[in-house]
Amino acid sequence: MLSVYDLSISFSHYSFGLKKREVRAIEDLYLQVSAGQIMAVIGQSGAGKSLLAHALLGILPRHALLTGSLFFKGRPLTEQRLAELRGREIALIPQSITSLNPLLRVGAQVARAARLSGVSKKKVGLAVHQAFARYGLKDDVAKLFPHQLSGGMARRVLTATATIGKADLIVADEPVNGLDVPTAKETLAHLRELADSGKGVLLITHDIEAALQVADKVTVFWAGTTLEVAAADNFREGGRLRHPYTRALWNALPTNAFLLARQQPALTPPGSPGCPFRLCCARQDSLCAERAPKLRNAGQGMVRCHHA
Numbered sequence: 001m002l003s004v005y006d007l008s009i010s011f012s013h014y015s016f017g018l019k020k021r022e023v024r025a026i027e028d029l030y031l032q033v034s035a036g037q038i039m040a041v042i043g044q045s046g047a048g049k050s051l052l053a054h055a056l057l058g059i060l061p062r063h064a065l066l067t068g069s070l071f072f073k074g075r076p077l078t079e080q081r082l083a084e085l086r087g088r089e090i091a092l093i094p095q096s097i098t099s100l101n102p103l104l105r106v107g108a109q110v111a112r113a114a115r116l117s118g119v120s121k122k123k124v125g126l127a128v129h130q131a132f133a134r135y136g137l138k139d140d141v142a143k144l145f146p147h148q149l150s151g152g153m154a155r156r157v158l159t160a161t162a163t164i165g166k167a168d169l170i171v172a173d174e175p176v177n178g179l180d181v182p183t184a185k186e187t188l189a190h191l192r193e194l195a196d197s198g199k200g201v202l203l204i205t206h207d208i209e210a211a212l213q214v215a216d217k218v219t220v221f222w223a224g225t226t227l228e229v230a231a232a233d234n235f236r237e238g239g240r241l242r243h244p245y246t247r248a249l250w251n252a253l254p255t256n257a258f259l260l261a262r263q264q265p266a267l268t269p270p271g272s273p274g275c276p277f278r279l280c281c282a283r284q285d286s287l288c289a290e291r292a293p294k295l296r297n298a299g300q301g302m303v304r305c306h307h308a
Helices: 049-057 079-085 106-116 121-134 139-143 151-163 181-196 208-214 232-237 244-251 286-290
Strands: 002-015 019-033 038-042 064-072 090-093 169-173 200-204 217-222 225-231 296-298 301-303
Touching: 002 049, 019 038, 019 049, 019 200, 019 217, 038 049, 038 181, 038 208, 049 064, 049 090, 049 169, 049 200, 090 151, 106 121, 106 139, 106 151, 121 139, 121 151, 151 169, 151 181, 169 181, 181 200, 181 208, 208 232, 217 232, 217 244, 225 232, 225 244
Parallel strands: 019 225, 038 200, 038 217, 090 169, 169 200
Antiparallel strands: 002 019, 002 064, 217 225, 225 301, 296 301
């Protein structure tokens, strides 16, 4: 359903008002999301996860430069096509609760999303009621403005807005952040239901354990690039993970006694050659410093490492 190849995103800015600099936030990124599948994207803060979500919706800042290839249902995702699909066939659960329009009652915003995605005018009221009920929101919430909501309520409204319609691809950016445990479980279960009904779900999160509850596959990000793509079952067993960073993430899970790496992850300087993970990898050698590894097939997944 969704294919991303060699995606790079950079931003230009001027130092001291004179010298132009280019900062690359995402480089050579790969991602695949199939119909009927939840693809989880995990990685530490600043890895480029939310930036990827904005790129897929065509809502990057104007000074962003995007290169690479994006396809949705086999067709290129051009700016014009993104504008046509946004909110209709591709829906976003944004990370920030400030994404709600502060001047509109939340019920009107959810209803507008329903109409935009193809729900008939006669069925909008029922659709809003069902969406609110699904996420534990009373009908009276529809009359409130965003500033009258708690953080958890606002996040549930955002999730209802994205999932109320007929979108085939749901991009969920930290959808359970700030939710109580029962509501978080219900939200993840509904994303699983959407995938089981034939939709594609891109679940962006730093909560590995939450992702593993529902994901089919996991893509691991580091410093704006894809390090490994693996089946979720590989994380549950751990031994089949290939990249050193992915194994370190698995070892640090509470179920694995919070086993932390001796050396904390460090970023390589922008534009430097070699593997971006080499500064904190015990297996690095001269090859890792000279040449960046390419993402390659490995078993049933993919890995970006010279030695995996």
